[in-house]
Amino acid sequence: MDTIEIMKISEGVEWAAHCCLLLDWMGEDGPVSTARLAAGYGLPAAYLNKQLQPLVKAGILTSTAGKKGGFRLARPLGEVTLMDVLAAIEGPAEAFQCAEIRQNGVWADLPASAFRAPCAIDAAMRGAELEWRRALAARTLASIQSDAELQAPGLRTQVREWYARPRQ
Amino acid sequence: MDTIEIMKISEGVEWAAHCCLLLDWMGEDGPVSTARLAAGYGLPAAYLNKQLQPLVKAGILTSTAGKKGGFRLARPLGEVTLMDVLAAIEGPAEAFQCAEIRQNGVWADLPASAFRAPCAIDAAMRGAELEWRRALAARTLASIQSDAELQAPGLRTQVREWYARPRQ
DNA sequence: GCGCGGCTACTCGGATATAAACTGTCCGAGTAGCACTGG
């Protein structure tokens, strides 16, 4: 087994996005607890809870404690982008971090003016990453939900029925 | 200190890109050993060697052993893109890996036809990532080198002089 | 003088430790509902 899977985005991003969609579908029924969310996707409940916490801090979800508590959307899905979800979990830092190694050796003797302009490699990487972030920011969870419902009509009621049915 | 720096791209990518540029500048002087490359950027030599190995396997560099051995560019910088370098080191896998968690719980009872279409979240993430990869593939190392030389004219000769000068 | 053989120094390449991050689990503080009690 030699599966290469590096530069991986935390799976928490996928979990969080799915949960946001589900929270919208279940929105009228009040908060949904971590246990129920996890059951709906076959995920470890405690870890899912840990992954959703940053979304609360980011203002995407609200959490209520107590007997009938759980998570709820803090704002409509149309105002939440994939970029918001990813930034909440993975952090705002960029994927490529230039260490300015050019200043360590060969270029150490160059005048400081040579470093006014950013490293050309860094600039190119940042530019490409910006494209990525722009595409993510242009995509709201509402549009994704719309796509999902288009692929499988009646998804909303189906989900609500599944959750209404008593779990074994 | 709580600096968030996740979803990080391996620093080997930056090292490799810089080394490719330098190998082009030094191209006429024969192979450049890991030790000299590392000295030029203040990097750990053994680890840099480890990072450059995938570039050899990817056909970007060629390595020659022996007394005056080292690394050399396998093809001109105009035929090497940032995407090539990143794919060589980080692997060809995509950053976002959809685990299809939708099939685990709520949607388990849906007919198989509902899963013919890919997960809407996965589709959106892949689309954004594709933009990123496209931008990286459009950028050759030659164009980056051109930018660097534009910012600091005479860089080529300066680098060659630094390497010609005996190290202390 | 010239060719050849052995030697040496240096190279890459992979196997081996160490540190960091991600993944997963557990328990406690706190709260909202609810039942009970007294008026």
Add this chain to the structure above:
DNA sequence: CCAGTGCTACTCGGACAGTTTATATCCGAGTAGCCGCGC
């Protein structure tokens, strides 16, 4: 019957381990140059 109060069950939130990945280092196989020797 109704309001107040204490209790209980359930929630999130953060503190605590296990496992994979990234980082760093070291040593061996192998090669190219070079020196010395013999012809």
